[in-house]
Structures are given as structure tokens and as C-alpha cells.
Amino acid sequence: MTDLRKMGDAALAVKPFLQRMTTEEKNHALTLAAEMLIQQSEFILSENVKDMKNAEKSGMPSGLQDRLRLTAERIEAMAEGLREIVLLKDPVGETMETFARPNGLKIRKVRVPMGVIGIIYEARPNVTADAFGLCFKTGNAVILKGGSDALYSNLAIVKVLQNALNECGVPKDAIQLIEATDREVTIEFMKMKGYVDVLIPRGSARLIASVVENSTIPVIETGTGNCHIYVDKAADLDMAVNIIFNAKTQRIGVCNACESLVIHSDVREVFLPKLAKKLAEKSVEMRGDERIREILPDCTPASEEDYGTEYLDYILSLKTVDSLEEAIRHINQYNTGHSECIVTEDKDTADKFLDEVDAACVYWNASTRFTDGFEFGFGAEIGISTQKLHARGPMGLKELTSYKYVIYGNGQVRS
DSSP states (O other): OOOHHHHHHHHHHHHHHHHHOOHHHHHHHHHHHHHHHHHTHHHHHHHHHHHHHHHHHHTOOHHHHHHHOOOHHHHHHHHHHHHHHHHSOOOTTOEEEEEEOTTSOEEEEEEEEOSEEEEEEOSOTHHHHHHHHHHHHTTOEEEEEOOGGGHHHHHHHHHHHHHHHHHTTOOGGGEEEOOOOSHHHHHHHTTOBTTBSEEEEESOHHHHHHHHHHOSSOBOOBOOOOEEEEEOTTOOHHHHHHHHHHHHHSOTTSTTSEEEEEEEGGGHHHHHHHHHHHHGGGTOEEEEOHHHHHHOTTSEEOOTTGGGOOOOSSEEEEEEESSHHHHHHHHHHHOOSSEEEEEOSOHHHHHHHHHHOOSSEEEESSOGGGOSTTTTTSSSOSOEEOSSSSOOEEOOSGGGEEEEEEEEOSSOOOO
16 A cells, blocks of 8 residues: 555655755756656657557547657657757745845745645546656756556656666655556546645546545646637637647647637638638537528537537537627636737737736737747756646746745844
């Protein structure tokens, strides 16, 4: 049986070592870890095959299988993610601000590691390497709880990373993986306050809700993406088709894929046939309201549930509106706080949309697929935070630090 308390003690024991490491020492270990991922790619891929076979037997949806699947290119991308982190500035020890008080006290606000970070995630083995790299660079130990679907892949990746740490003289418990797959262990992990400083869930809405409801550890919510694109009456319609096609079909099983369209009634007659022809290239099922189906009679009727669904599949809901204000109301009602886009050539319209839509990332004339740590220049990301406290949007290095105040005096006492 998994001894979570023992794992927690090991993480606490390694904390001081990690927090004393220099940037150069951390970068050396990350560089070696990247090299060893490439060197051991055949081993990792052979273990991933076991997970993929199990996924096929269990009837896992194609979008989730895409998340689970590893290739030589994806392992190279994992390694490149670690190399990107090496190139990024180490935030630990950064002075955020300094100020002096009238009594002569000098105060400095300094970035520090959080300590031990717990991450619960589903069938995305690349998260294992990303999470390690970001946590390690910021001086944090990490305990991972991956999904049972990716168990063999995650075990292989962690083994390679721990071997790299060992070669650098770093305790392997800087990264630990919970191997047990039963729900009871996961729930117990959520209650390890005193061992784990912050818990980050990555995965389905159900997983995130379970962590929020059961955890006694502070939680950063990430992931669920019911992302919209609004096609305004002043949109470049060819541009809109290209953006939607990319946002929906470039990779369907990711949280920044477009799931729902909002279309101004003035352009539906011209726009919808163009869109349908393009989406047919990927056999995307369109689910629309009555006014959409007046133009596209073969379109499936959309239900109220469709407008709030993250499909992670070749399905797209469509809603007709008569104004920008109606579009904003609809999006704010159904979105998950992730990524929302407007396609328009009217700057005033775009500015109103960008100001009033409540989401971590709002776009003007660009695919929602850019909500990503790599694309934002953060290196690999720990996740996309859809909440508002501490971190929002792609979470990079700085979001995995806290801060403390360092106060310099010369004998002051309080009267």
C-alpha cells in the first residue's frame, strides 16, 4: 500500500537541499534530464504502448487518446521544454520591491519557493516532465498523482528524471510519483496539509471539482476550457474560418481548443456555408440553434447543455446573436474562464469585448490555441489557471513562487 506520509516526509526532507541550490546547479540537472529523456526515448515509448493498448481496450475517446499518446517528436518536445526552462531567468531570490519606513526600517520583498507542490492530473504524460522542470527550477519538491491511464508512461518518465538527478548528486525525492491508482489514495493525498503547500489539479471538470471539494490543501484550479469564438458583423470572414478551423481541429483534446461559436446574425447567411465547407474537411459535427439550422439544415439541433460543454472532440456548438452585448452575455454565462476570442475589424467592438469578457485570456483575431506556456514565452507550463487568486492563465516559473519580506533594522523597537 502507498505510504503517502512517508512520501510527504521525503519531500519535506529534500526541501532545504533544493532551496539551497544555485541557478547553475539547477540548470545543469535540467540539461542532463533533457538529454536523458532523448536517450531513453525507446524505453519511454515502449511503456507508453502499454498505456495506449489499455486505452483502446477500454474505449477511451479519441481526443483523450491523443493526450495520452507519446511519439519521438513529443518526447523531443518534452526535452525542449526542459531546455527552455534552463534559458529562463530563475525567479527565486528576485527582489520584487524595496521600500523604507519613516522609522528607518528597510523592507525588501523577495521571491521564494513554495516548498512542496502536489499535482493531480489525467492522461497527459508530458505533464510529468513539464511539472518536474518548473517545480525544480523554482526550488520546489513535487509529488505527482497521474491518472491510471498513463501509469506506465509516467513511471518511465519519472525513472529517467530521477536517474538524471542522481547523476547530479540531487536527491531523487525532488520528484515523486504516487503509483497507487485507487480513488481512496487520491482523496488521502488531497488531505496532506502540513506536507504539501499547494495542490494543482489538471484534467476534467470532474477531477477539478473533486479536488476543490475534498482538498484541505490550498488549490489552484486549472484546465477546463469551454472556449468561444465570436464572429462579429465586422469580421473578415475568411480570417474567421481559418481561426476557427485551427482552434477547433489543430488538436481537439486540449483545454484551449474552441468548443463553441457565437455568430452575429448579420453575417450568418454568408459565413455559415463557408465555415461548414471547411469544417467538413475534419468531419466536425455542428450543433446549432434554429437560426443556424435555417442556413445549415443538416446541422444537429443544439441543446442548452451543448453551450456549456467542453467536448474535446470533433463537435462544435453554434449560437446566433443580434449584438455584441448579447454575445458577451452568452459567453460570460457559459465560459469556464479560460480563453475567449473575437474576430472583427472594428477596434471599438474588439476593445469592448476584451474589456468585458471574464476569462484568463481574451483574444482579438487569433486562435485560442495560443493559450500555452510555450507560446507565451514562459517555457513549459504547469497548467492554465482559470481562477483569480494568486495565478491566472498559463502558469510559468513566477507562479510557482511565493514571497517573503526581509526587514533590515538598526535597533528599532515598537512603542
